[in-house]
Amino acid sequence: MRVVVTGAAGFIGSHLTESLLADGHQVLGVDAFVDYYPRAVKEANLRRAREVFPAHFTFLEGRLQELDLAPLLEGAGQVFHLAAQAGVRASWGREFALYTDHNVLATQRLLEAAVAAGVPRVVYASSSSVYGDAASLPLQEDARCRPLSPYGVTKLAAENLSLLYERNHGLPVVCLRYFTVYGPRQRPDMAFHRFLKAARDGSGLEVFGDGRQTRDFTYIDDIVAATRAAADQGRPGCVYNVGGGERIALNDVIDLIRELTGRPLEIRRQGAQKGDMRDTFADTSAARRDLAFRSTVSLRQGLAQEWDWIKEHR
Numbered sequence: 130m131r132v133v134v135t136g137a138a139g140f141i142g143s144h145l146t147e148s149l150l151a152d153g154h155q156v157l158g159v160d161a162f163v164d165y166y167p168r169a170v171k172e173a174n175l176r177r178a179r180e181v182f183p184a185h186f187t188f189l190e191g192r193l194q195e196l197d198l199a200p201l202l203e204g205a206g207q208v209f210h211l212a213a214q215a216g217v218r219a220s221w222g223r224e225f226a227l228y229t230d231h232n233v234l235a236t237q238r239l240l241e242a243a244v245a246a247g248v249p250r251v252v253y254a255s256s257s258s259v260y261g262d263a264a265s266l267p268l269q270e271d272a273r274c275r276p277l278s279p280y281g282v283t284k285l286a287a288e289n290l291s292l293l294y295e296r297n298h299g300l301p302v303v304c305l306r307y308f309t310v311y312g313p314r315q316r317p318d319m320a321f322h323r324f325l326k327a328a329r330d331g332s333g334l335e336v337f338g339d340g341r342q343t344r345d346f347t348y349i350d351d352i353v354a355a356t357r358a359a360a361d362q363g364r365p366g367c368v369y370n371v372g373g374g375e376r377i378a379l380n381d382v383i384d385l386i387r388e389l390t391g392r393p394l395e396i397r398r399q400g401a402q403k404g405d406m407r408d409t410f411a412d413t414s415a416a417r418r419d420l421a422f423r424s425t426v427s428l429r430q431g432l433a434q435e436w437d438w439i440k441e442h443r
Contacts, residue, residue: 131155133205135193135239136212138162138171140314141254141307141352143178145209148353150182157201161192163231165215166317173442174314193235198242205246207360210239211254213284215316217404220280232283233290240294240302248300251291252359255368257308257345257409259285266376267345267412270306270368278404288368295366303363305356308372308411312349312431313438321346321432324383325439328390338401340380343408347373348426348434358420367419372411373431374424382428389432 132149136142137158149156158178162168178186189201193212202208214220214231236253243251258281259274276282294300315322327334355371363369387394416422426434 130206131157131204133157133159133202133208135159135208135210136254137178137188138175139211140174140316141310141349142209142211143174143314144312144349145211145353145356146178146186148357150178150185154185156186157205158186158188159193159196159201160188160190160212161231162190163214163227165219170317193239194230198238199245202242202246202249205249207250207252208239208243209252209254209356209360210236213254215280216318217258217278217280218402220278220283220404225279228279228283233286236287237290240290240300244294244298244300248298250360251300251302252356252363253287253291253302253304254356255288255304255306256281256284257306257370257372257411258406259288259306260406260409262407266408267410268370269412270370270415277406280404292366292368301365303359303365304368305359306368306370306411307352308345308347308370308409310347310349310352312435314349315435320379321382321435322439324386324394325390325432325436328386328392328394329439331392333395333397335397335399336379336383337399337405338379339398340383341378342405343376343378343410345372345374345376345410346428346431347371347424348431351424351426355416355420355422358422362420364419367415369416369420369422370411370413371416371422372413372424373426373428374411374413375428376408376410377428385429385432389429389436
């Protein structure tokens with residue numbers, strides 16, 4: 130199958146691309162290399178796809194807002210839309226224009242192009258940030274969404290756009306709400322990457338809030354499996370939570386990292402940041418039913434894998 134992956138140079142996008150290539154698909158990867166974190170990191174993410182699968186992998190650099198998308202989507206059976214401007218805390222103030230541009234406008238252009246290209250299957254990568262602080266846990270897909278950050282607002286807006294195109298144009302779109310993804314190649318700004326890097330280097334570590342906030346962490350391999358299943362068997366017009374099935378407090382994660390690495394972590398406490406959710410925990414029963422999704426990697430196993438990768442990539 131010919132497949133398009135936007136955001137192919139990112140953390141999740143590069144893992145998804147390699148999985149598709151390993152199964153023999155022809156993959157066109159698209160990425161704009163936005164400067165939220167260094168380009169060299171993203172180039173390294175692409176290295177295996179370029180070196181191991183040169184006959185099956187094509188890469189195009191550019192912004193979805195500006196590219197001629199028609200020839201890119203022609204003949205594609207599946208489109209995975211992972212490209213986005215990341216970061217909850219950076220989405221306030223003047224930076225918000227970047228989020229509306231990359232997360233909303235880019236998505237609308239891609240959806241229009243997909244309709245014109247003959248309605249391929251589209252998977253949109255959303256986020257648990259769309260929920261905000263819910264009254265009860267675990268979070269279910271029909272819960273009221275009240276994002277706490279401008280980032281979450283743009284992800285929810287793109288979700289709603291995707292579902293509009295399904296209802297009005299018959300575009301078979303499936304939306305996935307990812308819950309805190311981690312593993313090798315995790316973005317440098319994300320918590321586990323920062324924590325493990327601090328353990329490796331013996332440097333101090335800033336932790337925001339009291340550490341009692343909880344998260345549902347999801348290993349990258351489970352995310353890739355759910356994303357591919359959504360393209361193959363997800364119900365068009367549906368939204369699915371994808372979570373790891375474990376809810377754990379940040380302080381307990383820090384203790385686990387100390388145990389796994391055998392190294393101390395010097396913690397500097399900072400105030401809670403605006404936009405950060407207090408607790409997340411996914412109800413994944415819909416994904417289990419329709420996508421046969423099961424989380425297969427425990428937090429301890431996944432952290433050990435990311436720790437090995439952090440030690441090898443200075």
